[in-house]
Amino acid sequence: MKRLLASPVTGPAIATIAVALLVAMTTDRFLTQGNLNNLALQVSILALVAIGSTAVIIVGGIDLSPGSAIALLTMLLAMMLKFWGLEFWASIVLVLVAGAAIGLVNGTITAYLRIPAFITTLAGLSAYRGMAFMFNNGSPVFGASDQLERLFYGQILGMPLPLIYIVVFFAAAHWLMRHTRLGRSIYAVGGNANAARLSGIDVRRVQLCAFVLAGFMAAVAAVLMAARLNSGSPNYGVGLELQAIAAAVIGGASLAGGRGDMVATLFGALTVTIVQNGLNLNAIPTSTQNIVIGAIIILAVGIDMWRGELSRFAAWAISRQQLTKPERHEGRKAQ
C-alpha cells in the first residue's frame, strides 16, 4: 500500500480514471467499442511524442520543436515515397534517421553551444516548419504510398497496431530510464548537473542523448501521422509539442528537471486525449477544449506543488474535528 502511494504512476493513473469516469457520466457514447478503439488511435501519436518530451524534461531541458519536426518529417516521407522513388522500408528508416538527426542538432546546440533548450527548440519550432514548406511548393502530398496506411490501421492478432507501438515503445522507454546507465544519468543530470559532473558523468553527452531520443520519437510519431492520412503536410502537428509537454507534466514531470516517469507520462497523454474525446463527444468546440486542457495542467501541477499544504490542511481539519468532539461532550455534562 505504502509503495503504491509512493509510486509516481499512482497519481496520474487516478487522474486518468477520474477523467474517464467523468466523461462516461456525461455521455453514453464514451464507453463504446468503437470510441475506445478510436481513443487508442488518437492517443498513440501524442503518447509517442511525449516519450521524447519527458526524457528532455527529466534531463532539465524542454523541447518545443517536435510538432514542427513532425511536419517536416511527414513531408520528407511522402516526398520519398511518391516522387523520389525510394523503397518503402528504406524511406521509413531514413525518416527515423532524419528525426534522430534533428534531435542531434537540437542537442548539440543546447549542450555544446550552451544555448538554452527553450531558445534552441523555439528556433526549431519555427525553422523545421519553414523547411517543411520548402517541399512540393508548400502543398501537402496526398496518396503517398499504398503500403503506408497499413502501418496505422493494421492489426496483429486483433490488436490495432498503434496500441502495440504504445506497449513496445513505452516498455522500452521505461526500461531505458529505470534500468540502464543512460537513464540513471539522465535523472542525475536533471537532478543536479554540478553533482553529476563531479560524479564523473559526461553531462553534455547525456543531454545530447535525451534530445536524440526526442528527435527519434518525433520521427516515429511522424510515420504514424503520415500513415493515418496516407499523406505528408507542412501543417501537421501544430501545437502537438505543447500537448506532449502537458502529458509529461500531468504525469508528474518537473520542468526543473530530475523528476518524471515514462508510464506516468502515458497516463498523462491518456488524460489529455480522454478530455479532448469527451469534449468532442459533447460537441464542445476546440477553443473550449484548449481552455480545459490549460486548466488541467494548472490543476495537475498545483496538486503536486501544494501537496504539503493539502496534507497540512487535512491534518488541521482532522484535529479540529477531534478537538470539537470532547467540547460538545463536556457541554452536555454541564447541562
Next chain:
Amino acid sequence: MTENDDVIWELRDLRKTFGPVVANDNVSLILRRGQIHGLVGENGCGKSTLIRTLSGAHQADSGIILHNGAAVALRGTPDARALGIATVFQEFSLVPGMTMAENIFLGRWPGRLFAVDWRAMREEARRVMAELELDISPDAVLGELPVAQQQLVEIAKAMAAGASVIMLDEPTTALGVTEIEHLHALLRRARSNGAAVLYISHRLDEVVDLCDVITVMRNGRVVSAAGETPRDVPAIIALMIGKEVDEQYPKLHATRGEPLLEVCGLSTGRGLSNVSFTLHRGEVLGLGGTLGSGRSAIGRALFGVETVVEGEIRVRGAATRIRHPSEAIAAGIALLTENRNADGLFFNFTGSENITVASLNDFDHGLWLDLKLERRVSNELIGRLQVNRMAESEMIDRLSGGNQQKILIARWLNTKADIFILDEPTKGIDVGTKVAIYRLINELTASGKGVILISSDDKELLAISDRVAIVRRGRILRIAEPKDVTKADLLTGPEETQRAA
C-alpha cells in the same frame, strides 16, 4: 548625555537551539551608535546564528531584542529591514544589470507614482558617493565593477537607506589589501556618521585594528564581552579556542607508505601557482589557510574541475593527466565537495542511488544496470557507516545533514579510490557524526589510502592531519608537522602573525 543614549540595539539572553544543538546560549550584545563592534569566534561558535537572528532569518527560542530601549519582535527579514538592520553577506543583494545609482535606491526610487525621477536619483547617488568619498559613477553598471567596489556599493546602499546597524559577515575574504583599506575607511566614515557596525571576521588583525570593542564567542556562548576583551591577537585566539577536549579527535597514526600522489609545480589559470607536495599512503595531509586561500582550488584542480595550465600530477608513480572528474575517478581520486547541496546531493534520488551514482560502472551490464547488486552494495555501505536505514528507499532530503554527508562519503568509498580529497567533511554536522568521520579517516589511512583534508576548523585540521600545508594566495607557504603549526598561523596567516608578535 549618558552612555545609554548611544545604545541602538540590545540583545538580551538570546537562546537558540536546533534540535539537540544549542547554537546560542544566553547571548547578550549591545550595539551603540558610532561604534564598530567586532564579533569573533571559531566556525560553529554561534556567530552566524546570532546575526541571522538579528536579521530576522531565525527566531530565538527565548530572550529579547531591544531597539532604542523598546522590545521588538523580528518575525522575518522584512521586519528587520524595516527597522534599519542591513546585512552585507558575501552574496550581494544587488542587481548586476542595473547601474550603481539604481542599486543604491533599489526599491525606493525617487519619483511620483510610476515615473522614476532619474535625474534626482543620480544627483542623490552622486551626493551619497561624495559624502562617503567613493569614486564610482552613478551610471556604472554594477556587474561590470570589480567585486570589491560592488561590496562598497552594497554598504553605501545600506547607509543611504539610513540603516540603524550594518552587519558584515566575513567581508574581506575576497578582497586584496588596498581594497580592505578602502572598506575600513568607509566603515570608519559610517561610524563618524553615527551608524552602528557589527563586524565579523576571521582576520583578527583587522578586527583589532578596526573595531572599538570586541565580543568573543565560543560554543554558543559569549566568553568575553565587549568591554573586557583585550585588543591583542594572541589573547583573543586563546579566548576563542579555550580548553580542548581530547577524545573529540580520535586520531590513529598509520605507518607512512610509498608516495601515492606527487604534485609538481601545479598552476591553474585561476589562482594556483606552483603548488608542489607529496601525499603518501597511510597519511592525512591537511590543507590549512583562510577561505579563498586556494585550499579548495587545489582539490578541484586535482579532480579535473579546474584547468591545470602547468605542472605535473603523478598518481602511484605514473604521470597522469586529469581533465574531467571521470578521469580523476578512473585514476582512483575521490573529491568530497565542500558544498553538499550544490555539488554533492541528488535530491531526486534515494540514499542508495546517491551512493552508487559515481560507480555505475560496477553495475553496468551494457544494456542494463544490475539493480539487485546495486541495492546489496548500497545497503551494505549504509549499514557499515551506520546511516539511518531510511536511506535505502527514501529520498535523500528526508535525511539529516550528518546522514547526507555519510551517504556522500559512501559514494566515494564505493569508487575504490586510493586518494580521498575531503573538503570540509564535517561542516555543519553534529559532534557524533564528526567523530564517526574521523574514525573513517583512520580506517582509510590504516588500509594504506591517502587523505587530503581541507578544513576551516583549525582544531580538527591540526588533530587529524599527519602533516599540514599552509596555503595562502594560491601557494603553499610551508608544509609542517601539526605540532609546529600554531593556531595563529592558520587563523591569520604567517605574515600577520609576524606583525602581531
